[in-house]
Amino acid sequence: MAFYSKDVDPVFHGAGAKPGLDIWCIEKLRLVPVPKSSIGKFYSGSAYVVLSTSVLKSGPTQHDIHYWLGNDANEVDSALASDKALELDAALGSCAVQYKEVQGQETEKFLSYFKPCIIPVEGVFATQEGALKGDRYQVTLLTCKGDHVAHVKEVPFSRSSLNHNDVFILDTASKIFLFCGCNSSIQERAKALEVVQYIKENKHSGKCEVAAIEDGKLVGDSDVGEFWSLFGGYAPIPRDSALGGPQQVDSPVTLFWISLQGKLSQIGSDSLEKDMLEKNKCYMLDCGAEVFVWMGRNTLITERKTSISAAEDFLRKQERSNGTHLTFLTEGLETSIFKSYFNSWPQTAETKLYDEGREKVAAIFKHQGYEVKELPEEDVQSYINCRGTLKVWRVNGHELSLLPASEQTKLYSGDCYIVQYTYPGTERDESLFYAWLGQGSVLEDRADAVFHMDAIVDSARGDPVMAQIAQNKEPLQFFLIFRTLIVYKGGISAGYKKFVAETGVDDDTYDEKKTALFRIQGTGPENMQAIQVDHVSSSLNSSYCYILQSGTSVFTWIGNLTSSKDHDLLDRMIELINPAWQPISVREGSEPDSFWSALGGKTEYPREKEMKKFIEDPHLFKFTCTEGKQVILSFLLFSGRIICFFLGSEVFWL
Known part of the structure; x- marks a missing residue:
């Protein structure tokens, strides 16, 4: 539900009422709607506000707000776009997550709205666009990266821009060349083909040739010769060292409190708790490659604006890369990625089926006079530093x-x-x-x-x-x-x-275009995996959660024997595999026909709690009894069977 007032820009009235995209651009210090015919076309000299509205079957309307800043946009327009994004959030009832998008470094969520890609153009947005001047076609060289969405960026038209790791598109007046680096992935090549088709239809009216150039192929193809002639002739591309490459830097996670005056005060690092966040304050969580601004429910719009400005000033003074993603969260709308940086995050969701059953069993035993204690979680403590x-x-x-x-x-x-x-x-x-x-x-x-x-x-x-x-x-x-x-x-x-x-x-x-089934497993944010298994119903197991990807539909399947911890891992993995997915949540026993159809029909699958298998490699264990006289006993376990005991200097074989 939207809460409009006289202080809200009239251009926002009615925004978010229907699923889809609403896009505005800053023009002459005011926000104007972008016509549908221009959606997906972004000018590098302008700043935009984008609202994505979706209605999920499993919940209420979801809003995501992005403000996009072109590389040539001036500071005044950029600041105004940031303020308008916050104003739009307030008009929608402070129920949206906000993202700062910088040209060339957009998030996958943002790019997923525009199929197959966005290709920013030079200039400034104008409500009344004039005709293009000149009749000479501008030759451009584009690099295309990304498996799930296409990150398209114009690079200098030069041989030195090419490499073996990426996919490139050379767009000329009569032909589009697709150059695939030998180390590029199959998914990147498939995405690049979609971009080529998009350019052909939108810039050439479908009337031009397309040629694919394989990295390393030099003879026997006229297209190859024509491609290299545009660069002044063939010359080898330097090969990257297989064992080289930049070192990965692991930045500490730091939490700052943002005062009403915009001053940052560090209050924690690495070991963070949810209780550190107070409802009447704003905070910044610096995670290195991404930065979050968390705004308490009881904070005012002016405080939130100050906090956003403080975070942007912080990144500017530290000369952070444009690739540093900045996300703004209101209390109660935290993403799974944000929550993962805290040691624990209270569950607010309804009690899950497995938890309910466990509580009922415990109540029965207590009624019979037995003391009930919950077994501790499995010990997953590492014996080495896992921040290397x-x-x-x-x-x-x-x-x-x-x-x-x-x-x-x-x-x-x-x-x-x-x-x-x-x-x-x-x-x-x-x-x-x-x-x-x-x-x-x-x-x-x-x-x-x-x-x-x-x-x-x-x-x-x-x-x-x-x-x-x-x-x-x-x-x-x-x-x-x-x-x-x-x-x-x-x-x-x-x-x-x-x-x-x-x-x-x-x-x-x-292949993201094909049906795929992932089993989700692990013990927490520091240990979680998504394993692709055969996409048949016999691969299911009541002890796990699954992600089923089938065409444009994505299902999350929740087994009856899973716990709230498993459900949290499911949410986190969905966002990590593809943040653009909007899954349909399915509980075991209430699956729609389309779910079973994607798995080739319904068959039997394991429905009992999965037990750990025998340890196949030899393991040595030590048991110490400290009551009375200390006794130390060791035993050797192999294939689930104890082979021998060690008691002092004596060995007892079994």
Whole structure:
């Protein structure tokens, strides 16, 4: 429900009443509506306010507000757009999440509104747009990144702009060239093709040729020769070092209180509690690559404006990158990402089915006179520092491909990877190496993974620890250093693609256009995974939550034996996999026909609480009794059976 008053800009009247987008632009110090014919067209010299309204089946109307700042927009227009976004939020009843969007660094949520992409144009928005001057077509070179949404950016028309990791689009008067770097992903290439089609239809009226250029292909194709001639002839593109690349910097998480005068005062770092946030104050949470401003329900509009200005001044003075995302949250509308930075966050949702059953059982036992105590949560405490530096390489035959930081938590079951984790030890930095072998990987890649790991370890300093692990047999420590992990089906390596081509088996590599089913697992924000499984109903299990992606529909399936902790992990993983998704929540036993249809029909699946399997590798345990005379007993466990006891210096074999 909207709450309009005489102080609200009349241009906002009626905004958010219907699902869809409302867009305004700053023109001559006032906000004017952008006509539907111009939606998706953003001028680099202007500032915009965008409202996205959606109605979810599982809840009320949801509003998201974004203010977009072009790289050439002046400070006055930029500040006015920020104020108008806050004014719009107040008009909607302070029930929206606000995002600052900077040209070239937009969030995936924002880009998801515009299919397939936005391509900012030079100039300033005008209500009455004039005709384009000149009849010469401007040749442009664009880079296209992103698996879920397309981040399109114009780069200098020069050979030095090309590289092996990205996808590029060269738009000329008569032909559009698509150049795919050899290290670019299949998903990026698919997104880039959608952008090419968009350019063809909107800039060329569908009348131009399209040519695909493969990185490294030099002869036998006239399109290749024509492409390189536009750059003055062919010359090799420098190849990135496989073992090089910038170090990932892990910034401390810091919470600041923002005073009424806009002064920042640090009140906490890393170990944060929800109780630190008071209803009548505003706070800034600095997480390095992203910054949040949290505004209590009892704060005034003037206080919120001051807080937003204080946060923007803070980033400006620190000379933070334009890629630093700034999000504004009102109390009660916190995102899962924001909550994950706090040690605990009280659950406000209704009591879940499993919790209700557990409480009823406990009440019955208490009535019978038995004392009931809840078992403690499983111990997931790590024995090493999990705030170190992580580097991940994909094995590609005899070569290694270093994954960028944004991709290193996404593995494919058909590939093998080398993981290096460096963390501060007692006297020096320590290193831990894993060779992770996907269950669908080929034998040659597995052998190469071990070889590559040995080579890297030989060149490393100190005494690093090595481990070879297979998918689905990972130790807890592996998941804790990743914190968040997504495992897709299929593979990207040349070895996997060759195996698919030679055997003729179906290539089940993840594609967002195809049906996909993810099982959500883990114990908390520091240890959670989304594992893609076969998209059939027999893959379900009442002990887990799942995400089902089928075309334009996304379902979240909640098993009857899951707890509120599992539901929290489900919400967090949805936002991490694709923040643009708006899922339909489904409880076990109340699934619509479309859900079962996406899984190929309803069949039987496990409905009992899943128990831990036997420990297959040998493990040594020590038991100490401190009552009376101290007794220390150790035993060796293998395949779920105790092999022998150690009592003092004696060994008892069983």
